[in-house]
Structures are given as structure tokens and as C-alpha cells.
Amino acid sequence: MRGFHINRRVRRVAEGALLLLLLMAAGCGEQEEKTGQASARPYEGKSITLITANHPWADEIKPLLPDFEAETGMSVLIQSHFEDQLTQKLTVQFTSGAEKPDVFMYRPLQEGKAFYRNGWLQPLDEYAARETGYGLSDFSAQAIRSATVDGKLTGIPIITEQGVLYYRKDLLEQAGIPVPRTIGELTEAARKLHDPQRGVYGFVARGQRSPLVTQVSSFLYSEGGDFTVNGRAAINSPQALKAFTAYGTLLREYGPPEAIHMSWPQAGRLFAAGHAAFYTDANSLYRSVTDPAHSKIADRVGFAPFPAGDAGSRTYNITSWGLAINPKSPDRDAAWAFIAWATSQETVLHTQSKGHPGARRSVWNLPEGTAGFPPELVEAVRESSREGVDHDRPTTVDVAGAREAVGEIVQRVISGETDIRETADRANAALQAILDKEAEGRP
The missing domain is CATH 3.40.190.10 (Periplasmic binding protein-like II)
Known part of the structure; x- marks a missing residue:
């Protein structure tokens, strides 16, 4: 599957070996099979709502969602709005204390400080730190600072x-x-x-x-x-x-x-x-x-x-769009799982190869990561990013x-x-x- 940080083939082999050991030891396969399925689809039955801007990045993510849903067991419901309508929609929902959306696109430098001071952005530092292999340090330092308010990481960069x-x-x-x-x-x-x-x-x-x-x-x-x-x-x-x-x-x-x-x-x-x-x-x-x-x-x-x-x-050198979590979401872990997938190296490589500049430095150093941009532009971006x-x-x-x-x-x-x-x-x-x-x- 594109973009999810767990290697499917490795996981299947490991799960198969574990299931065999359980069957041999206990002679009772039904409960173990259910446990194996729960592990394989950790968010079975969960549903999150994602609100996006009418942005090309969202158009590139949508075709990848079926694989993500099959992998995790969760369903992702998408709503899209024009830029100004998006801010108005989020403001109305958050002011009313709504639990939805769970995940949303936002402009860190335009709304970030106000949203955070109003209690509308879930700090993500701990989520990113505990995510094995996520690689927050792979992100441009300036992009991360763009999405940081009062020392807290309030969103993950998706477009720079x-x-x-x-x-x-x-x-x-x-x-x-x-x-x-x-x-x-x-x-x-x-x-x-x-x-x-x-x-x-x-x-x-x-x-x-x-x-x-x-x-x-x-x-x-x-x-x-x-x-x-x-x-x-x-x-x-x-x-x-x-x-x-x-x-x-x-x-x-x-x-x-x-x-x-x-x-x-x-x-x-x-x-x-x-x-x-x-x-x-x-x-x-x-x-x-x-x-x-x-x-x-x-x-x-x-x-x-x-x-x-x-x-x-x-x-x-900024984050123009990021993904954030609603602090009142009842499924914040599931919301983070979506963000971790959407901003993983593999998914960023896919979206950036389509011409949408991401924040992962490793992707900018891969030929596939710059294939969607004119070579002169790539050099200009690299030089501009240094300072x-x-x-x-x-x-x-x-x-x-x-x-x-x-x-x-x-x-x-x-x-x-x-x-x-x-x-x-x-x-x-x-x-x-x-x-x-x-x-x-x-x-």
C-alpha cells in the first residue's frame, strides 16, 4: 500500500508465524485468529472526518485512501471547501465545541496562532515522538517552526x-x-x-x-x-x-x-x-x-x-498548508494514524512527484521526489531553502x-x-x- 509506514509483507509473515505458535501451544485457534485480525486492522470500525481545502494535494490523496482504509480498518469521510469557506467552517464548528472534524487542513501562519490560543489545535509533539520510524527530524526545520506555536507542534506540514x-x-x-x-x-x-x-x-x-x-x-x-x-x-x-x-x-x-x-x-x-x-x-x-x-x-x-x-x-521557507487534529475528537489516535500515513515518506514521495512541494528533506534528495518539477526550479528551491x-x-x-x-x-x-x-x-x-x-x- 502506498504511504503506510508498516511493511505489509513483513507484517504478514510475522503475524502468520505468531498465529502458528498460538495454535500449536493452545490448540484453540478461534480467539487467536480474532486477535490476529484486530492487530492487522488496528482501527476496525473507526470512522474519522477529514476536512480539506479545495487543493490539488487533497486530489492526490483521495485515490490512495482505499488502501489506507483496507490496511487500518477505519473509514475516512472527506469534506472539501474553498479556502475562505474552510476557515469559516472550522471556526463555526470549533466555536460550538464540535467533535468533528477529527482531522483538517489549515494554514499555520494564517490561522495557527489564533486556533491554538482558542484551544482548537491538538499538540502533536508526543504523537510524533512515539511513532516508530516516523522521522520528524526529516522535515524541514523552517517548516516545522512555521507550524509551531508557543513551543508546541500544532500541525504537520504537507505543502511548503x-x-x-x-x-x-x-x-x-x-x-x-x-x-x-x-x-x-x-x-x-x-x-x-x-x-x-x-x-x-x-x-x-x-x-x-x-x-x-x-x-x-x-x-x-x-x-x-x-x-x-x-x-x-x-x-x-x-x-x-x-x-x-x-x-x-x-x-x-x-x-x-x-x-x-x-x-x-x-x-x-x-x-x-x-x-x-x-x-x-x-x-x-x-x-x-x-x-x-x-x-x-x-x-x-x-x-x-x-x-x-x-x-x-x-x-x-514555510508551511503553507498543514494537517491538524481537533482536540475534542473522540478518536485522536485514529486521527494521528491518518496524519502519520498522509505525511509519511512514501506518501509525500507520491504527492511531491505530482508537483506538490512537501517538507521532507529526504524526498527532495530522491530523483522521484523532484521529477515533477523543472530542474531549474529544483535548484532554486534548494538554494533558497538554505537561508x-x-x-x-x-x-x-x-x-x-x-x-x-x-x-x-x-x-x-x-x-x-x-x-x-x-x-x-x-x-x-x-x-x-x-x-x-x-x-x-x-x-
Whole structure:
């Protein structure tokens, strides 16, 4: 069976030998056979509910479930929801104290802190530690930190993301421009290739206030800044102002006129249509720009590590989606058995071979584990992961409010504001107020 951590053939041999010894010793086979069956199907009659996002990872897991159910004896009932609907559904159910779902997909950096503080995430440290051969140490350290709140592991990573630079190979070759290795080189290359009259913009990325925050984070880290430093808001630091100005200027000077209204679907579609030379975003979106059915430049897309700033090339290396357990589930052991299977090396190898980046380092080192990705992208991910940062937004309970504060600064640059100090100071105060409220435990 795909993905389950017990070797079926070895187990059958062992069970057969044990059954023979019991029969010989006691001469009574009926009870021993029942015991053997119970051992073979440890969750016989159990049923768990799994709630997923409408995500390709879930589509890859579903065909594997019959084998898992046959192996364990449990049944898995699946419900799927769109991203925003998923959060609303979980919030309503958990607020009411519901025992279901038993297992659910969630976004650790978006909902993790709030869910955990509300008592909606079962700590998984002990489960992972007692699982023989599970190999928690095989997971990316940054991905694990992304899913850790107050020192507790609240979920297991299933999808990771790193920031990369997408670029048009043909445009760079025609202009004799090397792939940018620094933010300064990216800005200069975008300037040279910016040609709106021919329908090509130098650069595209997310410009909407909240969505842009995760992508400007790579500029921020590469310039030596962060959203918070030593627990204090730091989005008005010199490093932050330099990073936000660089990102906003790229979109204002060399991006499409509608850039300020773009999230990842709009920016990705514009790049896939051949209307931009450079595009910075998550590696997990690579299929949207390399699928010939949806991209006019599928065979002309290049991938590179995120360009370096004053602090080097530092992008995020995070868990974008994880699996968690409802603390009120009556079948938490069965729920963990499902998670252990779904995140085992064998199952991760299967899902990652289909192009869904997982968190197990061993899988990234296997040829089968990288077969579903362009070789250039694999190298970019490996290089970016070495200095990866475990968050791509402010880590707070009020993530939405924090993102609004950061996004306002960048949007002022996109809109043409040249001196953003006052805006940054005001936004920093707003972020600090969010942090202070959280520290005091105020609702």
C-alpha cells in the first residue's frame, strides 16, 4: 500500500508465524485468529472526518485512501471547501465545541496562532515522538517552526513554499541580459525590458494590500529586516523602508497600470500570457505558468533564486498548508494514524512527484521526489531553502490586521508617494498595538 509506514509483507509473515505458535501451544485457534485480525486492522470500525481545502494535494490523496482504509480498518469521510469557506467552517464548528472534524487542513501562519490560543489545535509533539520510524527530524526545520506555536507542534506540514524569481528566458537572451542575482540587478533589468507599447511590462507581482505582504517579505529579509525584531514592530526600520520602496517602485515604474489591484491569480495570469519579463512569487504556483493549456510562454519560463539584497538572498521557507487534529475528537489516535500515513515518506514521495512541494528533506534528495518539477526550479528551491525564513507575514493572532498595516506602506509607494516615513511610523504603531493587545491577552 502506498504511504503506510508498516511493511505489509513483513507484517504478514510475522503475524502468520505468531498465529502458528498460538495454535500449536493452545490448540484453540478461534480467539487467536480474532486477535490476529484486530492487530492487522488496528482501527476496525473507526470512522474519522477529514476536512480539506479545495487543493490539488487533497486530489492526490483521495485515490490512495482505499488502501489506507483496507490496511487500518477505519473509514475516512472527506469534506472539501474553498479556502475562505474552510476557515469559516472550522471556526463555526470549533466555536460550538464540535467533535468533528477529527482531522483538517489549515494554514499555520494564517490561522495557527489564533486556533491554538482558542484551544482548537491538538499538540502533536508526543504523537510524533512515539511513532516508530516516523522521522520528524526529516522535515524541514523552517517548516516545522512555521507550524509551531508557543513551543508546541500544532500541525504537520504537507505543502511548503519558497519565494523564487520567474523570468522570460527569451526576453533576457534577446537583450543579452543575465539572470538578476541582486535586487538592484532585477530593477535595472526590469527597466531595460519594460516596453508597454509592445505589451510587455518589466515586472509583475502582487499589489493588493493584504496579498502583497507575503511576497514583499523576501525583499524585507534580503535587506536585513523583519516584521518584528525582539518582539517589537519593525516595519519602519531603515531596512524595511528600503525593501518596501524597492518592491513598490518595481510595480509603479515597471508594472502594469492595474498592479495595485492584483493578487496572485491576476499577476500569474499576466505573466503566463507573456506580458511581463519578471515575476516574483511562491514556487508552488509554477504549474500555472508552465502548463501549455494555460500559458503562452510555457517553454520560455526560467526560474532563479530570489535576488539578494544587503543581507543576501533570504526568502521565506514555510508551511503553507498543514494537517491538524481537533482536540475534542473522540478518536485522536485514529486521527494521528491518518496524519502519520498522509505525511509519511512514501506518501509525500507520491504527492511531491505530482508537483506538490512537501517538507521532507529526504524526498527532495530522491530523483522521484523532484521529477515533477523543472530542474531549474529544483535548484532554486534548494538554494533558497538554505537561508529560508520560517514566516512570510507578521506572526500574530490578528494576522489580517497586521497585513493591512504592512500593505498600506507598500501601496503608498505603488501609488507614487516618495516619502513613506510618516506612513511607516503610523503603520508600525498599528502593528505594535496589535502585538501589545495580544501580549496582554485582550480580545
